């Protein structure tokens with residue numbers, strides 16, 4: 001089926017348009033389209049977003065250089081397991097996003113600009129991580145503003161809840177994902193896939209993927225459908241806390257990454273970059289419609305609950 005996941009043209013609201021120059025009618029139009037996508041599918045592609053493709057490509061290239069280093073080098077950058085541990089490497093098969101499956105066939109590298117260490121795998125990787133993180137923050141603000149208008153709530157409500165993006169009191173962070181090639185003789189464990197089924201925890205996620213494919217999204221009534229790579233787009237999806245905030249009006253859809261059937265894709269590595277967005281730690285997420293279908297909860301407590309259930 002063609003385009004089960006909507007592709008929305010964001011040009012009139014892209015990053016090159018300064019906030020003060022945004023036209024109300026354009027924000028309203030983009031807002032309407034993203035709200036529709038997020039309430040039916042929970043995912044959309046945004047094209048003409050204004051984030052430099054070169055910046056994304058450079059970050060992916062430098063990430064890949066790291067992932068291809070020997071284990072003992074990567075081990076020096078291993079991430080701790082505490083809740084507020086935002087920096088570093090997580091090894092192959094270490095995480096299972098769906099706990100009923102074997103370990104995911106992936107490695108990741110995580111980053112938060114407020115917890116920037118002295119030692120990096122390379123200075124270029126550091127600079128590129130910083131640059132992309134800051135750009136993702138700007139784009140996040142734009143998406144939240146447009147979405148607020150789409151939802152018919154005050155335009156600043158959601159950006160105010162994410163006021164401290166990039167500071168220590170907001171846990172939004174960047175993750176580089178690397179899915180190594182699956183070699184011909186490799187024996188996978190039963191049920192093992194590149195990334196198990198899950199919903200994201202936070203409010204929204206920005207996702208950039210390379211051209212290999214394998215991401216699938218579980219659309220209500222349609223089962224898992226491929227989110228095929230579309231060059232020049234960013235995928236935006238709803239997380240569980242946004243679903244709660246909107247009393248289930250916007251939906252956090254299950255998604256996963258499967259092993260491609262096409263031989264050469266299986267033998268290729270795959271890369272993706274996710275920017276996971278959460279409100280500020282102390283922000284109280286209370287159902288926007290005022291009916292308290294779910295109890296108010298702070299962003300931090302919600303994250304802690306989900307974290308404890310996973311680790």
Ligand SMILES: O=C(O)CCC(=O)C(=O)O
Nearest residue numbers: 177200209215257272274
């Ligand atoms: O690799 C991908 O395309 C998806 C990554 C993802 O869903 C996640 O890290 O939460």
Ligand SMILES: [Fe+2]
Nearest residue numbers: 198199200255
């Ligand atoms: Fe995800």
